[in-house]
Amino acid sequence: MALLSKGRLSKMMLERLEELPEGITFIKEIVLMKVVNLLTFSTNKEKGN
Amino acid sequence: MTVQLDTAEIENQDFKFIRPNKNNNLNYSTELRNKVIELIDGWLENNYKNELLYAIAIEELEAWCLTIYEKKDSSISANPKNQLMRILSKRNIKIDGNNRANSFEQKVTKGFRKFKKLNEFMLYNESLEMFVNEVLEQLKQI
Numbered sequence: 545m546a547l548l549s550k551g552r553l554s555k556m557m558l559e560r561l562e563e564l565p566e567g568i569t570f571i572k573e574i575v576l577m578k579v580v581n582l583l584t585f586s587t588n589k590e591k592g593n
Numbered sequence: 594m595t596v597q598l599d600t601a602e603i604e605n606q607d608f609k610f611i612r613p614n615k616n617n618n619l620n621y622s623t624e625l626r627n628k629v630i631e632l633i634d635g636w637l638e639n640n641y642k643n644e645l646l647y648a649i650a651i652e653e654l655e656a657w658c659l660t661i662y663e664k665k666d667s668s669i670s671a672n673p674k675n676q677l678m679r680i681l682s683k684r685n686i687k688i689d690g691n692n693r694a695n696s697f698e699q700k701v702t703k704g705f706r707k708f709k710k711l712n713e714f715m716l717y718n719e720s721l722e723m724f725v726n727e728v729l730e731q732l733k734q735i
Contacts, residue, residue, distance in 0.1 A: 574698045578705040586708040587732040
């Protein structure tokens with residue numbers, strides 16, 4: 545899954561990430577990857593792929 | 594491709610954005626999400642509309658993680674980030690920079706492993722539910 549971060553989309557929005565406590569910044573990416581991968585896996589399973 | 598954006602403090606950025614009215618507005622999350630999608634599409638000049646997944650978190654994506662730990666509407670949490678950190682601290686889930694395979698982030702998001710669970714978590718955050726439905730819709734078309 546390609547992830548276009550809001551930082552890449554719009555630099556000014558990246559500033560908010562810097563306020564996050566250490567360790568929490570990448571949670572966003574991991575959440576998205578997990579959710580999308582889980583849904584992809586479940587859908588493929590349903591389709592019988 | 595997934596575009597992620599938190600709506601928290603969106604009106605304080607250096608672009609024009611007006612939130613929909615929140616008071617007694619049952620469609621607040623949907624309206625806000627649609628406005629943000631419109632904004633992103635505008636930035637991208639509607640070029641990638643069919644190739645994007647819009648992960649719009651209302652108001653912060655940490656509220657999606659909160660659904661793993663609390664069985665209540667996480668979108669009304671005043672500060673989901675702090676609330677999440679408080680819960681993790683109580684559960685002794687700590688940052689361990691030396692263990693990449695089982696990193697802090699992996700531990701925190703461990704709940705997002707089963708489809709059945711995700712269906713349950715969705716009940717506690719409308720923006721998570723909208724994202725999940727959008728992904729499922731896109732996957733159906735593949």
